[in-house]
Amino acid sequence: MAGHDGQESGGTAGRAGARARPGNRRVAQWVRDYVRLPGIPDEYIGQDGAPRAVWTRFFDAFASLSSADIERRFGSADRHLREAGVTYRAPGEIADRQWPLSHLPLLIDEADWQQLSSGIVQRAELLELVLGDLYGEGRLVAEGAIPAAAIAGSTEYLRSVCGVKPPGGRYLSIYAADVGRGPDGRWWVLGDRTQAPSGAGYALENRLVLSRAFTSLYKSMNVERVASFFEAFRDSLRASADRDEPRIGLLTPGTFSETYFEHATLARYLGFLLVEGDDLAVSGDRIHIRTVAGLKRLDVLLRRVDSNSLDPLELDANSQLGVPGLIDVIRKNGVVVANMPGSGVMEARALLGFLPSLSRRFLGEDLKMPHIATWWCGQKAAREEVLSRLDEFAIEGAYGRGVPGFGRGPILAAELSASDRERLKTAISDRGIDYVGQELVRLSTTPVWDNGHITPRPFVLRVFAAATADGWTIMPGGFCRIADQPDARAVSMGDGARAADVWVVSDKTVSTATLLPGVDTVRIRRIAGVVPSRAADNLFWLGRYLERAEATLRLLRALGMQRDAGKGSPTVLPAIERVQRLLVIWGAASQTSRSQPAKVVAEALQSEAKFGSALSLVRSAQRTATSLRERLSPDAWQVITEMSERLAQEVEDDDGMMIAAELTLQELASFAGLVQENMNRAAGWRFLEMGRRAERAINTVRIARQFAFDEAGSEDLDILLTLVDCQITYRSRYLVGPLLPPVRDLVVLDPYNPRSVAFQVAALNDHIASLPTLKEGGLIERPQRLAVALQAMLTTAEAASLDTKTLFALEQDLLTLADAIGSHYFPHGPNASRPEKLTGLA
Structure with a gap:
């Protein structure tokens, strides 16, 4: 990230090819046209115009691989993402997209990471203290340290939890900050994530994919492992409960969430139950999970549902994602919710301008990491400053993601029409509390691989911190989003961005930490575990959909065999007619197609419009399996994915259809074998x-x-x-x-x-x-x-x-x-x- 007034040129000092190590011709070829954008900090080219040592070390090792080997490993990473079904959903879309992983990681050396981590820890501590006051004594507002309107204007400030001490003792169990490099090359904060920070599960998946594709390179670079972070986070949530062996659930909005895959990944990796609002019920002073064995007590709830949707009785009455009565259970200390409802108020841009003084008030020190200079227009002086220099600011909503009256931000007044510019000025004048003006910035850049060359692209790094008994633990890595366009002011996964693994590189051998506990700390058990009613329902229907698909495919195979064996034979025609009638009754083919057996086969195999076709049934199974990602093995998911992809491929002739049917039947048998041999x-x-x-x-x-x-x-x-x-x-x-x-x-x-x-x-x-x-x-x-x-x-x-x-x-x-x-x-x-x-x- 850089300010608008950066003056450094992109000449020889910013050109990587001129400074590449002369002994490595391949690296020199890759970076020949790598030019740091004018005035923009870059991860590969340092402030002095020379490549950073950590990247030089990486590219030297990377160059030891042949071109064919590099492409093979890139292909392996892409194939793993596809076969594992790593997906996301862009805002407003209903179809999943394949996860777009950059083939190069973002590299950060150990010393640089320590400075970044120190700033994140300080910021997390500060926000926890501010939340404690806002929902507790309220001294900050009473003494004028924060204007009351800056808080009351946020829909994330929940009056229903004011005065309620958070069960478990913390408002923030996990915190994240979006960061980039500022004009001086230091890390700056672009935004705080205190509601329900997303991205940690995708960061984990990015690490699994890239470390497998480049195993030797990953080990030789001494990359810090992320398992210790997840272990500390899991142990912290366990310790927050009021019994020794608590039951922890991850509350998801469901399969239509943009990041449902991540929810399932985290639940499986951490050993939590993946639950939706309908899976939970209040009984007495506790939250319980509806299971096939009755109600089971839930002790901790890691939420990925926004605060206002958590309880339709006390918050948004239209919400179908939450649990009626949840807020009252929290008041009675009946369940730990991470993060505490209402914690999202600290994401409001309206509060950014007050954080420096709050840091001195609570911590007795300045912020270690600056953030974008922000003017909240709810104050007269700031509003007049923004209006007087409107073209020099990016206008954002003070609360939430959009700019009231203008959609998604940021809004640049200089790029608006005259009428829209006047409309924006009027809106700020009439209701300034809804707007902030921020310094114009451009994101800092990092190298990406582009058809055999290295090129700079803007990025945002999300760094995660988990609250533990020993203080805040930082994930040694993070969730990096990279824009496809050279000039980007914001990066969203719905705007054609790609993700990247983040490698924190050490000069010494790193600990090979794992989430598996030591042999002396585990009490052996052979219990069946808890199965929520929703999961059991989905498993039941997964079995039914796949069995229906098999029956349809067997009918198709029989139809093809009878047609081949009975050409010209009148005794076979009634049997063919009965097979076709069954396919019509089952919704796999049209009544009007019965006079054309070839059309019956085509419809029953691949018609998207027929609910009983093999393709429709396998897709129904795939959608159902999506709700069970935390319970299905990668092999089982891969079989279902391959069946869906095969049946969706265009087939031109009868032989091709019969081959597709036979191969799909074999894969159904493979899935049945996996169920019998691999499931407990x-x-x-x-x-x-x-x-x-x-x-x-x-x-x-x-x-x-x-x-x-x-x-x-x-x-x-x-x-x-x-x-x-x-x-x-x-x-x-x-x-x-x-x-x-x-x-x-x-x-x-x-x-x-x-x-x-x-x-x-x-x-x-x-x-x-x-x-x-x-x-x-x-x-x-x-x-x-x-x-x-x-x-x-x-x-x-x-x-x-x-x-x-x-x-x-x-x-x-x-x-x-x-x-x-x-x-x-x-x-x-x-x-x-x-x-x-x-x-x-x-």
Whole structure:
């Protein structure tokens, strides 16, 4: 970041190629055209015009890699991001974007980092003290140190928590500051993040990707590890609770949040429960999680929901993201919320001008890190100063992200039309408290890789600090955003920016810290863990969507086989017609397409407009899996992603469609194998399995009704055996062609056949019996009662009695059982609290 009056030219002193080490021709070639922008501090070229030592060291090591090796490693990083599904969502968009990671890190040497860290620690301490006064004694306003209007004008100042001591003892558990270099080359603060700072999870993902792509380079540079920061933060949240083994949740707005991937990443890495507002309920003086085992007490809530949305009873009544009654629980010291609701008031630009004097008041020292010179227009002198020199300022909103009446900022008066300029002046004059004037700045720059060359681009670095018992701990690294345009005054991930890993480089060997605890500090346990009702619901439907996709693909494969085998054969046409009818009934194809089998195949495989097509079902599974990112392994997520990408690819001919269907079926089998071999046999696995078993049973009966009807011939029965993957079993058991009674027995009643209806019902019965009961009294609950009755009927039934009417009744009973599982374990509305089964101390 630099002031508007910087005079340094971009001549020889700012050109990297002239100062590159002569012994390294490749580095000289890379940086040949690297020119520091006039008057703008740069990370590669220092104030003296020479490359900084840390970058010289990096490029010397980087040059030891061949061009092919560099490109291969870049490709590996990009592939990992794609396969792992690292995404974000730009403001106002509904589709996810792939995470844009810069291939070069931002480098900061140890001495420079120490100065930066010292300033961040001081600022975090100051903001904590200011918050304590604003919501406590209120001396700052009473004594005129801060004008009351500067506080009252902010929607983030919550009167409902005034006088409430924060449970856990702190307003800020985590703090972040956006920084850049000022005109003098020192770090300056661009903005404070005290509400619910984002970016730490993405910083972690950036580190994982780049350190794997350049393992040797990463180690040789002695990069400080970030694991110790996350460990300190996690331990601090644990210590803030009032019991030894607290339950911690990360409160997310949900999958439509711009940074949902980050929420899931942090929850998985830190071992927290990822919860939404609907997952939580107030009971007594505590917050509880709605789980498949009843209500479980929650001790600490790391929130990624803005303060005003936390409690519709006392804050924004329209919010559907929070928990009714949460503020009252905080008053009663029933839950620790990090950061404390109302802490976002310190992000207001209106307060920036008062921080220097507040630092001297509270800490007895000047700010170690300056920030952008800011004039709050709520004061007469500052307002007149801004209006008199309007073209010399950037106008921002005093509170929030936008400029009232003008949209997103900053607004440069010199670039406005005459009418808009007058409108801005009038707005500032009429209601100055909503506006600030800030010094015109341009962001400092850092090197990026651009088609085999190094070029400077503006960046913003977000540095994170965690409050611990020993003081503030700084993440040795951070979240860096880099603009694609050379001249940038702000960087947002929605404006075509890219992210970069941040390497704090040491001259000595660094500690290889890990988040894994020592062997002597862990108490061995074999508990199943907590499964929120929402997560169980998503797991159940993930299983159902994938099983539906498999059934659709099997029908497509059978349709293709019958068309190839029965060209010109009138006996095959009725079977083809029945397959097509099933695809239409399932919503995979149009009724009007039945006269064109090729069109039926195309629609059922790839139509985005048909909810029952393989593509639509796999995408539904992918959306559901997005809500389970913290519970699915990277391999499982990769399989789902690859299926979605394959089915979305344009296929021109019938053979290509059949190949795509076959490959997707193989990937569905891979996912089933991962579920069986890699998932712990806890409640989450059971609900995923229950979804698969329920859907397979329903689909099998539906297919049996179509192809094992009372007058079914051998052609129909042969198709049925193919669809349910029982050809080998039937032929090894019976030495005759397909006959109706043995086929019905094998497909519906055989408890030893893993594809039969009876096998699925038996598995459902076992899963339901293993789940905790939710009602007092000891009576058998409805899902188990239905499952037991179904199993008894299938056990005692005979193949001769399985006519079409009986099969239809069986299908309805299976649908009823699936609905009963959902209404019992995933209830919505007032019944979700389940007061009969409160297990708050568990």
